Amino acid sequence: QGCSGEEAKAPPAPAPGGTPGPAPEPELGPIEGELHIYMWSDYIAEDTVPNFEKEFNCKVTLDTYESNEEMIAKLQAGAGGYDLVCPSGYAITVLKHLDLMEKLTRKHIPNLGNVAPIFTSTVFDPTNDHTVPWQWGVTGIAYRKDKLPTPPDSWALFLDAALKGKVTMMDDMRDNIGAWLRYRGKSLNSVDPTELAAAKVDALAAKVNLRAYISAPVKAQLVAGDVYAAQLWNGDTMQARAENDNIEFAVPKEGAAIWCDSLVIPKGARNIRAAHEFLNYILRPEVGASISNFTGYGSPNKLASEKLATPVPYPSEEQMKTLEYQQDLGAGTAVWDQLWTEIKSS
Amino acid sequence: MAGRLPRWLVAITVAVYAFLHAPLLVLVVFSFNDSKFSAAWEGFTFQWYARLLERDDILDSLWVSLEVGLISTVVSTLLGTLLALGLARHRFRGRAAMESLLYVPIVTPEIVCGISLLIFFMFLKNVLHIPVVLGVPTIIIAHVAFNISFVTVVVRSRLEGMDRNLEEAAMILGADEFTAFWRVTVPQLWPGILSGALLAFTMSFDDYVITSLVTGPGSSTLPIVVYGMVRKNIEPSINAISTIILVVTALLIYASDRLSKPTALKP
């Protein structure tokens, strides 16, 4: 209820790097009412919100969604009430096209400078006007080192008939077809029909080996040893590894998807000031580290990244050449969907 | 006719109950398992129950779910039963059409139902300027909308071929239509109403897709929280809360079954 705005004793802001000359920014009102955050579940450390509430004397409600589209549909329909949402990269593009994001008022986010340069000015938000990066990760291969003779280094692993029934890939067209595009050295955002046709051939060849198309829940089967290798995110792999240290993560040499989820303020937000405070808050090194320690994913916050219990190093220049962000495919989505339907139902 | 049931029938029944309850048993057992991934038995622990105390979101959402479940069940059972009554007891033009319309909510894919309701509510709010706030009321509206049909279909099947004589007897004894309905029809229909209500509550209590679309800030139901947690991995505290729900309902049911003895006519 009625959170009285109490100016934060924020640490002195380091100079924002790579920010163009300051434009006149609007003044924001005080922190009012509750802060409503709408994000993926289990994606925030358990102490993050309580500490924020204590410090800023502002109640936070956290609601969760399970797909970007669910969140977009609600925003698109005009169901406001959320102050912060957490879209994945391509979803930012969609939100931008639909004009569903508020512009950030930078002077209220002095910690913005803590963001590592490789996560600023991304393809989704080149001007850094709308987003504050939250967590990043890579989609690679999680495997049981005790069950595989050699550590995998290629998507070709899933074409190996010897592993028939012991491997899984993610149940997501972007990750799945994307992997096969990368396998042939193509962009995972390709809409070129011949490239896609080739990816389909590979995907179908892999399908016979796969035990299932399955995403995060494969962890239990990796831990149990039903599955030897699975296409998976690095953070989830780390969570599974906590249960069974035979589990390792590899990024195929052909390349893979890198992603970075961000926080944005949707149109219709009521408590914009508190949202800014929250954005600033999570950019504190210790807060960012706490979040990443909880999720197992990397922190785009450079200072936080250095404090992680299990370091998730930023990709090297070399690696960045093969890692690629998933971008919105626009009209190409339909083509991909048709392809995915064909793969699934053959 | 206290005819005993043939042994094979009892065997099938026991097998089906075992089929239905085996996963529950697993779930209960793993709520005491000292492993985050339910992969194998790692040892006994109460930690997941302890953790529930910290997870306000699970408990909050449980209350929301119960509130939504109970209210929507009562409303949809009432409306559905009346609808069934109208369909079974009256002949009017377009009855078959009306009845097949009942199946629309059953055939409509959840996502279509959810999105259409979301659009509809926003239409009310943004175009007609009716102050609709997404939250518990909209969830209840949605749940009633898709539960009515289930209740109606079930109750309708019970009404089929039921004797009208009893209602007539009630009416000649001075009960008007309302009283006759309440005192005579409802008790006769009771197994149907109970079945319908149970299905309605179950669907409401377990619905994710539609609820997630018509819910608003701060009114997550249990499935929304659970789906979120499960997306990554099923944490055993979910097993713990499920176990608690099961045990509590089982106890409540048992107690109410014991207590509900027919009342004698006493001064």
Next chain:
Amino acid sequence: MAEPVVEFNNVSKTFAGQKAVRAISFRIEKGEFFSILGPSGCGKTTTLRLLAGFEVPDEDGGEVRIEGQVVNNRRPYERRLAMVFQNYALFPHLSVERNVAFGLEQRGVPRAQMVERVRAALDMVRLDPAQYGPRPPAALSGGQRQRVALARALVLEPSILLLDEPLGALDLKLRKEMQLELKSLNRRLGITFVYVTHDQEEALTMSDRIAVMDNARVAQLGAPAEIYERPRTAFVARFIGESNFVIGEVVATERGGVVVKRADGNLVAARGGEGRAMGETVQLAVRPERVELTGPDQAPGGQNMLPARIRQVVYRGEMLHVRATLGDGSEMVAAMRNEGQLRRPVVWQEGTECAVTFSPDDTRVLEPEPA
């Protein structure tokens, strides 16, 4: 005459194209014991249901009045009657006592009084309230159920009581007791009874007036003795009690009667038959208990006399029926008191020649049946 309590004016009811009740009219006075008698499927239950309000008369199907008011569209519970259903219609989910209490509860009778009245009603139908009160109807025998149905209606002491064969499943002794109870309620409380029964004796002993229905119509309406002694049609004569029929041509008409000539030439005198023309063929009826048997030549004077031969003696408890064949092969029955067959058998043996005699005063001219 006072305002009738119940009035049917040309009431009709059709089920799926078939008339169950066809333009019937009658009036019932306050406090009257009015019975409806008729063969199975003639429309008795339908008539009661029309009166109770479960059935609405056809369009243009006449009007039903209660206490002067047209009630065609009045709901059953607004008509303030009580009814015993032919199939009992007990509430299976309520115990016997709660079944009986149901109507009292609807009328808001205070609890203590209710318990008392329920007990009294069960006592009246000879069911021990302590033993049967708490049972569900399913744990009762057929007759016990019927008695509960009766108690459920009686307990209300309504001003009009409809009963659809309320004693059909009871044994003779209990039935007699119940008849007395019902009759005393009728007398004591002035309740108007509309009573459907198959038991003619019941109808004859209990009723003030009887409507005999046939094929959806009222065939005759009158006091019991009138119906029994002066049936208007062959249907009524045959249906109420037994009758011997004589067919012949009118050969003489006198004041208050006719003389008829049978095909075999014998003459029979009868009462009634006003307006019948000479030469017309008419049917006459005479009750078996008005028929005497004598030796062929011992017939007393002034009586109708037909020569006959004994065919069969049928044992029927209180009565004996002696069947005699007339010259033309038709049959007449004489009912005699059974004075003990083991010790004092009737003198009539199969094959004995005799004379069937009956008084012209006991012989009635019947009206032709309606189409």
Next chain:
Amino acid sequence: MAEPVVEFNNVSKTFAGQKAVRAISFRIEKGEFFSILGPSGCGKTTTLRLLAGFEVPDEDGGEVRIEGQVVNNRRPYERRLAMVFQNYALFPHLSVERNVAFGLEQRGVPRAQMVERVRAALDMVRLDPAQYGPRPPAALSGGQRQRVALARALVLEPSILLLDEPLGALDLKLRKEMQLELKSLNRRLGITFVYVTHDQEEALTMSDRIAVMDNARVAQLGAPAEIYERPRTAFVARFIGESNFVIGEVVATERGGVVVKRADGNLVAARGGEGRAMGETVQLAVRPERVELTGPDQAPGGQNMLPARIRQVVYRGEMLHVRATLGDGSEMVAAMRNEGQLRRPVVWQEGTECAVTFSPDDTRVLEPEPA
């Protein structure tokens, strides 16, 4: 004696602690028409259900035999009987004709023959197959339903037929016709009938033997005339027909009879009473139709004679009942033939002094009732 078709040996059945049938035993011969008579709730239906196999006798509850075989645990469909249920139990989802055809289908009767037999059965119960055959039972009147239930059992021509008040909802005339049909089936096809009825006249006219049940026991078992003329107990005397009772002390015993002295000093002679001691108090019974009324001093000799005063004359159709009060205030009833009250009323008026006379041969000594 040939093997009995049905045999009950000490059969008992208890419902919820209450005995519905208490150690009853009887045998039924092949082709016999065996009736069970008794007050409501005495256990008739339960007896039939034990025979049909719907109820199993209690543990140690005796045995039921059919054709010599113990069938306690035989399922109903293995017993090859047919039954008419008291509540009809018609299949609501089948039309009338399919209800009737049901049993034939179970027996694999060929289609053409089946249609023929169904039609014949419906004709037999006076239901037009064309009109009523296709109807659902819900569109029938009460009596019509009962007739369908009857047809459904009759069509099978089983060797044993159980009927639980099969004619209770029919009017007298139809009931008589059905009685004749049933009796003729019994004679013609040799079907064994086990028949529950409330109608005594029906039981008396149709049965070869009757079992009178009282309170879960068989009170008397015998041929109709025997039961009617020589009831063993007051219960049977009262239950079958009507009886006048005389109570007194034995003052003389002779061969085949006793003389009893009433409290008012009048002596009454009666038959039976073997083994009764002098001074013992006994109950005598005499049927109303064996009672004569005479002027106080016109009583014939050799008869029992009790002075009385007329109290009431009751009109009962075929019969009149004249009730007379004796000196000690007890009442006796004399049944007289109704010879036409309008024209030839009985001479007895309320208040007339008279004498009640009845022959010692019509007066029976009753056994005391079992505890």
Next chain:
Amino acid sequence: MMELRRAWLRWLSRHPSLRAWSVMFPGAWWLLVFFMVPLGFMFAYSFMERNVYGGVEAGFTIEHYARFADPLYMKILVRTVVYALGCTVASLLMGYPVAYAISRSGPWKNLLVFLVILPFWTSFLVRTFAMIFLMRDTGLINTTLMGMGLITEPIEMLGTPAAVMAGLVYGFLPFMVLPIYSSLEKLDPSLLEAAEVLGAKPAARFFRVVLPLSMPGVVAGSLLVFIPALGSFLTSDLLGGAKEIMIGNLVQNQFTSARNWPFGSAASFVVMGVVLLAVFAYLRSRDDDALAGA
């Protein structure tokens, strides 16, 4: 109050069709306003142009329906129908005996009914994961069987059509059991006795009396299983390894990954149309039967 109520009833009794509607009005109104009207929006959407970022754009086209001519979708539709039918038949075969047993179990009835539904008061996903635990290679069933020495290699259950079927049946069994139970519960035992004494053996009794009289429950149960089974999408993903696609997945995907709302709506309306036509035809024929009988 009472007077008002009676007056209202009296007025209604004079208008039979209003009487029917007054009973049905609240439910019908709710369905109309909160289901049919919103669905009307979606119906309109199914004829509009797709917006690549979700939602629709103005315009009119029937291309989304035309797309169904593609054998790809027909194949999916047929597969879905096969699964749904299989699920319905299996549920019927399992559910009917259970419903029958419950309806004949006297004082235990209510308890047994609750036990049928109790498992469903845990989340669908939690239940399904418990099933996965039972069925996977190192799961309870396989380890038990191997422990007993009955098998040496784990039986592969997950990812097979049988697992999908088991999951579907599991999920929809109460929808079959409850309606059948409620229509069996009113079965008059004396009808069974009548059949029995007329010579009907247990099988004949069942098929000639019990089954016809419980048919309303069977029909309701079958529809309540078949129709939702047509639209199910998670079970086949989780237990079947997501290697096949059902019409439910197709629709779901159009609103999520493919962001093709009009096609998603069109796909649902095609399925709805087919199902509703079938239901309507059935109801009409039943009505005609009833009228012919009366």
